[in-house]
Amino acid sequence: MIAQLKSKGGYLIALAVMVLSLVWITFFNGDQHYVIISIMCLVASMLPFYWHFETRRSEAREIVFIAVLATMAALGRVAMAPFPDVKPTSFIVIMTALTLGKESGFIxxxxxxxxxxLFLGQGPWTPWQMFAWGMMGVTAGMLRNFDWAHNRYILAGIGVAYGFLFGWIMDLWYVLVYIQPLTIKTFIAAYVASFYFDLIHGITTGVLLFFFYNSWYRIIERFKYKYGLMGVQEQLDAQGFKES
Known part of the structure; x- marks a missing residue:
């Protein structure tokens, strides 16, 4: 019973934040502060994932492994900072989700x-990037149980699509902050202007998935089974018990 309450705690907090945002919009002229409201909603949408990760039972080696992958994803972005739309980060996030699941992909x-x-500069865009890459991990993790999702030709296409989806989420932040007045024409113009950059991001992700999916999949799977991560040890113990 306590475990169930803990697992629902993140959703209750997220719901509370959403309700407070709606109250602010309705009674305190919040339409003039839609950027702040949007950031609050983004943070609320991410809370359940962090809450569940924090309250679930995890071993230190599992947390360390996820931290290593997150560090690699971050350093990949920092290293390619001179080419801001070449983002190896997306490749690592997708690979994490396809091998370890949607929760690990989100984290x-x-x-x-x-x-x-921390190296490139924090700002109001940070929650949007966290949300965009986090949701990339969640949705990729939802595909991991389908055989076609492990075909590198299909993955290349998915990588291109993720490049555009990430860009569209960030374009929404740009439109809310910088485009005045905000109309249908200015909204569409902002998205059209980012097409080239989103395409570069998508192609980079697709190419990395096409050429390096198999090797990364084997490496992460080897670590997962060698150290019994993500519930693998319990599965192996259960199989051993049945066999005996």
């Missing part, structure tokens, strides 16, 4: 955003 993606911004 690696959102953590990589905030850690890399």
């Amino acid at each position: 690696v993606g959102s953590t990589a955003a905030i850690v890399s911004n």
